[in-house]
Amino acid sequence: MNKFSFKKLVSALVITAATVSISACNFTATNEQQPAAKSFTQTQTQFQQFSEKFIEDFWRQNPGYGVYVGYYKFDDQLPVPDAKGMAQELNFYKDKLEQIQQIDVNQLPANLASDYYILKNEIESAIWYATELKSHQWNPANYNVAGVFGVILNTDYKPKTERLQTIIQRMANIPAYYQAAQVNLTDPTVTHTKLAIQQNQGAVALFEQRIANAVAESDLAAADKNLFEQRLNETTTAIQGYISWLEKKLPELEKSAKTRDFRIGKALYDTKFKYDIYSGFSAKELYDTAMAEKQRVHQEMITIANKLWPKYFKNQAKPSDPLVMIKTLIDHISVKHVKRDEFVDSIRQQIPELEAFVMANNLIEMDKDKPLVVRETPEYQRGFAGASINAPGPYDAGANTYYNVTPLDGMSDEQAESYLREYNHWLLQILNIHEAVPGHYTQLVHSNKSKSLVKSIFGNGAMIEGWAVYTERMMLEEGYGDFEPELWLMYYKWNLRVIMNSILDYSIQVKGINEQQALDLMINQAFQEKAEAQGKWRRATLSQVQLTSYFTGYSEIYQLREDLKQATGDGFNLTNFHNQFLSYGSAPVPIIRELMFDDYVAKHTK
Ligand code: ZN
Ligand code: ZN
Numbered sequence: 153m154n155k156f157s158f159k160k161l162v163s164a165l166v167i168t169a170a171t172v173s174i175s176a177c178n179f180t181a182t183n184e185q186q187p188a189a190k191s192f193t194q195t196q197t198q199f200q201q202f203s204e205k206f207i208e209d210f211w212r213q214n215p216g217y218g219v220y221v222g223y224y225k226f227d228d229q230l231p232v233p234d235a236k237g238m239a240q241e242l243n244f245y246k247d248k249l250e251q252i253q254q255i256d257v258n259q260l261p262a263n264l265a266s267d268y269y270i271l272k273n274e275i276e277s278a279i280w281y282a283t284e285l286k287s288h289q290w291n292p293a294n295y296n297v298a299g300v301f302g303v304i305l306n307t308d309y310k311p312k313t314e315r316l317q318t319i320i321q322r323m324a325n326i327p328a329y330y331q332a333a334q335v336n337l338t339d340p341t342v343t344h345t346k347l348a349i350q351q352n353q354g355a356v357a358l359f360e361q362r363i364a365n366a367v368a369e370s371d372l373a374a375a376d377k378n379l380f381e382q383r384l385n386e387t388t389t390a391i392q393g394y395i396s397w398l399e400k401k402l403p404e405l406e407k408s409a410k411t412r413d414f415r416i417g418k419a420l421y422d423t424k425f426k427y428d429i430y431s432g433f434s435a436k437e438l439y440d441t442a443m444a445e446k447q448r449v450h451q452e453m454i455t456i457a458n459k460l461w462p463k464y465f466k467n468q469a470k471p472s473d474p475l476v477m478i479k480t481l482i483d484h485i486s487v488k489h490v491k492r493d494e495f496v497d498s499i500r501q502q503i504p505e506l507e508a509f510v511m512a513n514n515l516i517e518m519d520k521d522k523p524l525v526v527r528e529t530p531e532y533q534r535g536f537a538g539a540s541i542n543a544p545g546p547y548d549a550g551a552n553t554y555y556n557v558t559p560l561d562g563m564s565d566e567q568a569e570s571y572l573r574e575y576n577h578w579l580l581q582i583l584n585i586h587e588a589v590p591g592h593y594t595q596l597v598h599s600n601k602s603k604s605l606v607k608s609i610f611g612n613g614a615m616i617e618g619w620a621v622y623t624e625r626m627m628l629e630e631g632y633g634d635f636e637p638e639l640w641l642m643y644y645k646w647n648l649r650v651i652m653n654s655i656l657d658y659s660i661q662v663k664g665i666n667e668q669q670a671l672d673l674m675i676n677q678a679f680q681e682k683a684e685a686q687g688k689w690r691r692a693t694l695s696q697v698q699l700t701s702y703f704t705g706y707s708e709i710y711q712l713r714e715d716l717k718q719a720t721g722d723g724f725n726l727t728n729f730h731n732q733f734l735s736y737g738s739a740p741v742p743i744i745r746e747l748m749f750d751d752y753v754a755k756h757t758k
Contacts, residue, residue, distance in 0.1 A: 195259035199268060202251060203606055206271060213244055216300040221609060222545035224309055228321040230297065233288065234332040245278045262747045266739040267606040273740075274610050277427035285420055288336045290412050292348035292398055293694070295333035297326055297391075298355035305363060316370055316380075319363060323383040327390040334397055342405050343414040343693050349398050356391050359384060414693050418662045421696060428697045429614045430740035431704050435658060435697075438704050442654040445707075446677065449644050449651065453478050456641045479679050482645055485638055486573040490580070492560045495572070499539060499557050499584060500526040506589040509632050516590050516730040517598075522553070524593050529556040538575075539583060541592045546608040553596060555588055578633075578642035585627050590730075591620035598734035611738030613698070618705015618741060619734075621650055625710070630726075645679050652678040654703040656688065661696050708741040709733070716752055723756040 211218040215226030231237055252275065257268045281287070287294055301322065304315050367380050405411045416424065425435040433441065454474045461470055461477065464484050471477045490498045503524060511518055529540075538558055544551035560568045575583060585591055595616065599607065624643060633639040652674055659665045659673070667689055674685035692699060712733075717724045732752055736744045 193259060195256055196261070196264060199255050199260055199264055202255060203267060203271065206248060206252075207605060207609065209244070209248075213241060219300050219303050222309070222547035227304060228318045230300075230322050230325040230329060232325050232328045232332050233295075233336060234328070235335075237332070238282065238288070242279065242282050245275050245282070249275045249279065262736065263602060263604060266736055266743045266747060267604055269743050270606055270610050270612070270739060273427060273430055280423060280427060285416070285424065290337070290339045290341055291344040292333070292337055292340050293344045293351060295330065295337075295348065295394070296351050296355055297329060298351070298358045301363065302358060305366060312366070313370055313372055316363075316367055316372055317376060320367075320376060320380050320383060323380075323387055326383075326387045330390040330394045333394060339412045340398075340401065340405060341412050341414040342402070345398050345402055345405060347694055349395055349402075352391055352395050352398075356388055356395075359387050359391075415661050415664060416696050421658075421661050424697050425700070429701055429704050430612055430742065431614065432708060432742040432745070433704065435662070435700075438654060438700060438707070439658040439662075441707055442651050442658075442703055445703075446648065446651050446655065449648055450475070450677075453641060453644045456637045456644075457481050460637050460641065475676065475679075478641075482641065482679060485578075485641075486576045488578075489572040489576040492563075492568045492572060495575075496526075496528055496557045496559050498580065499555070502581065502584050503555070503588055506584060506627075506632075509627070510590050510594075513630055514727050515626070515630060516594060516727065516734070518589075518594070519597050522597050524555050524588055525552050526555045526557060529558040539587055541587050541596070543596055546605055553593060555593065576642070578636075578639045579646060581633065581639070582624050582643055582646050585624050585632075586620045590627070591623045592616070594623075595619045595734060595738075598731075599737045602735060602737035604737050607737040607739060612705075612740040614701040614705035614708075615741050615744070616705070616738050617702040618707075618709050621647070621702050621706035622709040625706075648678040649680070650702045650706065652680075653688075653699040656692055657697065657699040660692050705741055708745070712741065712745050712749075716749070716756075719749075719753045720756040721758070723758040725756060728752070728756065 211223050212226055213231075215229040215231065218225065219227050231241075249272075252268070252272050255268065257265055260268055301319055304319055304322070307315075309315075364380075364384060367377060372380070422435050425431065425438075431438065454477075457474070457478045458470075460481055464481065471480060503526060507518060510516055540556050542554040542556045544553065560571060563571060587593065599611070624647065627633075628635075628640060628643055656670060656673060660670060665673075670689050670692070671682070671685050674680040674688060675682060680688070713729055716729060729752065732748055733744060736747060739747075
């Protein structure tokens with residue numbers, strides 16, 4: 153639902169196919185390249201040349217990731233993650249690091265300086281992933297070729313026959329790819345091994361069914377069809393060989409005390425947090441902040457629930473445990489929700505109301521020329537229930553931005569009821585704030601004005617998610633919903649999920665808590681249903697750090713705003729804060745802070 157699939161670009165040979173998932177809330181801004189103006193100083197020109205060359209070389213290095221964002225020039229290439237390929241990749245990043253270090257960032261204007269820091273972080277991060285994190289040795293789920301083949305099959309960027317020819321060409325390296333995987337995986341974890349088995353079974357199905365059917369129905373020449381048959385054989389043999397190899401390994405991995413834990417531990421976590429999030433906080437500071445915030449939110453919820461209790465449970469005694477009281481109340485009022493067949497329409501109707509509120513209160517500049525199109529999620533993109541922003545990639549400038557909403561057609565009555573209770577009358581409004589106005593969609597419109605290809609490809613996930621989470625609270629604080637206690641109570645429940653994601657990630661990966669302790673946190677302290685909590689446990693065992701991005705970005709944006717209020721007193725202006733903050737594009741919040749703080753204070757001190 154509000155999962156931002158953070159496209160962490162890492163030691164990409166072994167990672168691209170597996171970790172870049174096109175899912176809900178996955179968007180990249182539509183941008184154009186910075187025009188080369190004559191007035192640029194030498195350093196600016198030097199950086200722009202570096203940046204353009206880096207991006208071009210980056211796609212050559214990561215052709216599969218290019219396909220995901222709409223850069224198809226190297227779509228027929230599948231790099232092999234063998235020793236030679238990995239050494240070449242590491243050298244690529246080391247060369248780029250040397251080059252970027254020769255550029256004097258202090259000579260660059262704000263927009264380019266932020267691009268500079270983003271690229272430098274990207275390069276250093278890739279080197280660290282390859283040399284320190286080394287997930288190519290312990291995460292078998294890194295190896296899965298299916299994703300990019302699926303995109304080539306399903307995306308209409310050139311005629312279908314040509315796309316099938318590309319697919320056939322790209323299949324040539326599949327056996328070598330899985331050979332290399334087996335050489336690299338010296339220390340696999342149990343959790344990631346199980347995931348790899350499951351996901352690669354899906355990969356076999358993609359080739360044997362969907363791709364094979366498409367080839368059979370096509371008017372490819374007989375020679376092409378024969379070549380496909382041969383490569384299909386080699387492909388399924390390679391993938392099935394990989395699966396059996398993992399399946400055979402699994403029992404010994406489960407038995408042995410020496411098997412690597414899926415948890416990465418404190419040292420790796422701290423550094424991964426630094427690179428993935430680009431935060432002004434350390435991982436531990438962020439964890440402490442989240443723990444304190446959980447306490448604060450519980451107190452606020454208790455206050456509201458105490459007031460609301462008599463309204464809904466006149467003669468019934470309050471449960472003695474205040475958290476049980478809150479849960480009882482939330483369950484009770486969640487029955488207020490739209491009908492299942494009105495789900496899409498109710499969202500469509502709400503967007504103009506949110507826009508009107510933002511404009512009437514002059515909260516952020518809104519661009520009336522770029523309306524958000526609400527539509528039913530196209531069939532081929534379904535699979536995730538719910539709602540998400542679907543923005544064009546950096547290479548199709550000008551395409552529409554859609555708010556995809558999946559109708560509840562496919563659900564049983566019971567599933568639909570449970571879903572509608574979750575996205576009840578109040579939570580649906582918070583969801584629309586987050587996804588659309590003034591959350592992701594509004595941020596995207598502003599971000600597009602900064603015209604940075606770097607930020608649209610390497611945009612900071614914590615800033616993007618943090619902004620959407622920040623706007624939920626900001627809208628309510630500014631009086632959206634007239635301070636209705638039910639709306640605030642539901643907001644806090646929703647916000648607790650974001651807080652809990654951070655606590656959970658750190659507690660599992662660094663403090664080493666087990667499944668039971670994790671479920672207890674989510675169910676008893678954040679009011680989550682058991683099924684949701686179990687799903688989150690699974691996700692938290694497979695990824696690291698990503699779950700903290702929402703809360704980190706949100707905390708840092710809120711903190712920046714409060715610090716600016718402090719520094720400017722009566723001169724503080726919320727609209728100007730929002731507009732200036734968004735003008736830097738999807739850069740990490742600490743960079744935006746660095747670029748805007750003094751300037752904002754100078755302009756707003758009376
Ligand atoms: Zn989001
Ligand atoms: Zn109902």
